[in-house]
Amino acid sequence: MKESVPDVVIQRLPMYAQMLAALKEVGVESVGSRELGAMLRTTPAQVRKDLSYFGRFGKQGMGYDVSQLSSELGRVLGLGREWSVVLVGTGRLGRALLDHKGFLHDDYRMVAAFDKSSRRIGRKLAGLVIQDVSELEDTVRNKGTQIGIVAVPPGEAQQVIDALVRAGAKAILNYAPIVARVPKGVQLRQVIPVHSLQSMTYYLKSMESGRGSEAGC
Amino acid sequence: MKESVPDVVIQRLPMYAQMLAALKEVGVESVGSRELGAMLRTTPAQVRKDLSYFGRFGKQGMGYDVSQLSSELGRVLGLGREWSVVLVGTGRLGRALLDHKGFLHDDYRMVAAFDKSSRRIGRKLAGLVIQDVSELEDTVRNKGTQIGIVAVPPGEAQQVIDALVRAGAKAILNYAPIVARVPKGVQLRQVIPVHSLQSMTYYLKSMESGRGSEAGC
């Protein structure tokens, strides 16, 4: 239980949580750092060190109780309570996100969706009536929503993000391929698949011309 | 020009490339490491060191020529040639990806799409006829495609990935929330938005109960 936990560790926690949930699903009751590490392509030491930031969840000789560790991690990640989420942008991408089965687990609930286009406003989508984006700030403020998902075209993304921030949002998941700007204290995550593709083609190219094997992922 | 470039650096290159493309678009001709760093929330030193792995692109006292650096980075990332890509899974997510304007820049071209469901096979999608997934291996092999995008349900993802690998794919972008397994030498990137949400709620939770400001993005 340290002062401040490194960000890399936080980024790995969801993987542990996901894997533990899967194990629990299958009925596995106990798991060791060796197994967990193997499943997640990392070392036992890494697993143990990461977990040790938050407490002592294992038993020597026995490993970790899947169910217990799963709920501990959930607690650490702030799950187990329901976070409300708003979606801005209901084009193809936004609609896909909203419908995507299991995109939002049980821990996140979409409470409003916004769009600019009058063609879409008023239509229903996954149980929500799409609202005009001009209502965004008031709605977010009133509902006390802290999480916004941005799926609008690049040109409008920054101003949507600004609006979310003004309305009190503290976490933003942005799908627009821009380098967004948020004030300190607001969390931002970018989802830009092209970046993943580009980093992969770097290695593909190197494999062709350079010598065989570069670092994997 | 070092022996091997750290992976963290490779992961950052697409951001530089994106920002430079944006600057070029706007007509900016020259940029310094200070500005570039500020735009990308990093330090000038980081920018310079990252770029120095690949060559000496700047001029002392002047900064970098936007157009030149942009194309140098493109070259490094293996862009400028056209990479063919196949999509497996044409549900909502797959279709959204395919249509998402600019999801695939000019550098990646979708050459085939596959699905299991006979309801979708044979339909046209963004100029492609959706093929039966059983044709995947032959098609990928024949076309020499190296990149696969996987947008199928979690239960089927691993076997689709295996099929892609057998067919010779060397890079896989996986949207299914599983911990996928690929042989060494094959690049894999996971896109799991829920993980981003979870890591953000960790910080939201900490902000509420802990003291104010934790590390930003």
Next chain:
DNA sequence: AGGGGGTTGAGCATTTTTTCACAAACACTC
């Protein structure tokens, strides 16, 4: 009840990544 096999937690060593600091390089001015 005691010994054995096996695993965690944590301090320490190693490796990797970031930051610092400054010489070398360039354009512009006088």
Next chain:
DNA sequence: GAGTGTTTGTGAAAAAATGCTCAACCCCCT
């Protein structure tokens, strides 16, 4: 063409992350 004010590229220092080792611990078996 020398001087001045910048900014790069890079080796060295600092910080961070990863990997290693081992004492402490726990269950199980005899």
